[in-house]
Amino acid sequence: MNNVIIVEFALYFIVIIGIGYLTSRTKMSHSVFLLGGKKLPGWALAFSERATGESAWLLLGFTGFVFTTGLAGIWVAAGIALGIIFSWLVLAKKFMHETDKHKVLTLPDYLAVNFGAKANIIRWVSSILIASFFMFYVGAQLAGAGKLFFTSFEMDKTLGIVLATIVVLAIAFFGGFISVVWTDMIQSIMMLITLCVLPVVALIYIGTHDLSITQSLATAGDSFNSWFGGTTGFALGILFFNNFSWFFGYLGGQPQLSARFMALKNEKEAKQGISVAIIWTIMAYTGAFLIGIAAIAMYNQGSFTDVETILPHMILDLMPPWIAGILLSGILAAIITTANSQLMVVTSSVSEDIIHKALGMNLSDNQLLWVSKITILVSGLVGMVIALTSDSLLYLIVSWAWAGVGCTLSPAILMTFFWKRYSGTGVIATIISGFIFTVLWISTPLDSIITSRFSTFFIAAFFGILFSLLFPDKQPTKE
Known part of the structure; x- marks a missing residue:
C-alpha cells in the first residue's frame, strides 16, 4: 500500500464525515431531514443531482464499457446527456412548482x-x-467501493465495502438531505476533477x-473503430436504442434525482441549477468517454479480469501518489454520494409514504425523524450484505435499476404532468x-437483444394509457 494515498483517503473520510456532522446541526424536522426545507441554493442542488445521478457507474462502469465497446459507446453518453438536459430544462421547474402546490416530500406522495x-x-x-430495486442499487455502489480499495491498496474487498458503508451511514444518519447535498457538492467537484484531469x-x-x-481501435476488434459498432439496418437500430435508451430513465422517474428538483426554492435558483448541471454533464461525459478510448490505446483487450477497474488502474499508472490519492478519492466520492441519496429515497418511502401517509400512524415529528434514521441504518446494512454476496457488474445492476425504477416511473410522471x-x-x-416486465425481461435472453431500459418505458406507458382509458377516474382528482 502507498502511505501517501492511504493518508489522503483517511483525510477525505474525515472531511466528508465532518461536513456531514456540521451541516446536521441545522434545526431538524422530518420535512427538513427528507427534503431540506427549501433552504438549499440551486447550484448546490445541481452539483448534488449530478453526483447522485452518475455514481460509480460513470467512473467505473461507463469507462469500462467504452473500453470493451469502442467508439459506439458514445451513444450511451449522448442518451444520458440529452436526458439530463431535458430533465433540467423541462421538468425541474415543474417539479418545484408542483411540490410547492401540493406540499409533498417524495415522488410517490406526489x-x-x-x-x-x-x-x-x-x-x-x-x-x-x-425499495426493491434501490437496495440492489446501493449494493452496487458499495461493491464499487470494494473494487476501488482492492485496486488501490490490494485491500480485501470485504473490508473496503464495510468501510464505505460506515461513511455512507454516518453522513446520511447525521443530517439527512441537507448533509447529503452539501457533501455531494464537494464530492461532485472531486468527480469532475478526476474526469477532466485524467x-x-x-x-x-x-x-x-x-x-x-x-490504430489501437482498429486492432482491438472489428467494431471498435466504428461509431455505429459496425452494424447496419435493423442491427444498427437495436444498437442505437440499446445505448441511447438511458435517456428514458431521466424523464422524471428517478426519485433520488427528482428530489433535487423538488427542493428548489424559486425560479432564480432553478436557473442556476440548470446552468451548473448542463456544464457539469458535458464536461464529465466527455472526460469519461475519452478515458475509455485512451485506455484502448494504453492496454490490450483482456488485460483486466474486471474492466470496471480500468480507471483506478490508469490513475495509479499515470499519476504520482499524491495526485493519485486525490483522483481516486473522486471515485470514492461518486460511490458515496449515490449510495447516500438512494438511502434517503428508501428512507423517505418507508417513513413518509408508508408509515406516515399510507398507514396513517399518529407519530410526532420527532418520532418520524427517528423512524427515518433507523430506516437508514437498516437499509444501509441490507445494501452491504447485497454487496458482499453479489458478483454482478456495476454496469448491469445500475442498468436494471434504471429500467425498474426510472423507466417505470418516468412515464407515470410525464403523464401526470401533461395528460389530463x-x-x-x-x-x-x-x-x-x-416492475413485472423489467424482472421478466432481464431474466430472459430478450435483454441482450433489446434492453429493458427501452422496453420497460414503453410497456409501462402502454399499460398506463390503456388502463386510464378503460378505467377513467369518475371525477377528476387533479387540477
Missing part, C-alpha cells in the same frame, strides 16, 4: 395526491418498486509514447407493469 381515490395503493406499489494526462502519455488511438385523462388506475397499471 403521484398519490393527484389521484386521491387510489392514493394509498399508489404509495404502496411505488414504494415497493423503489484524460488530458492519458492523451499526453499516448502522444509521448508513440501510441496511436486510431391519466387516471389512478392507470398509474397503478404503469408501476405494476413496469
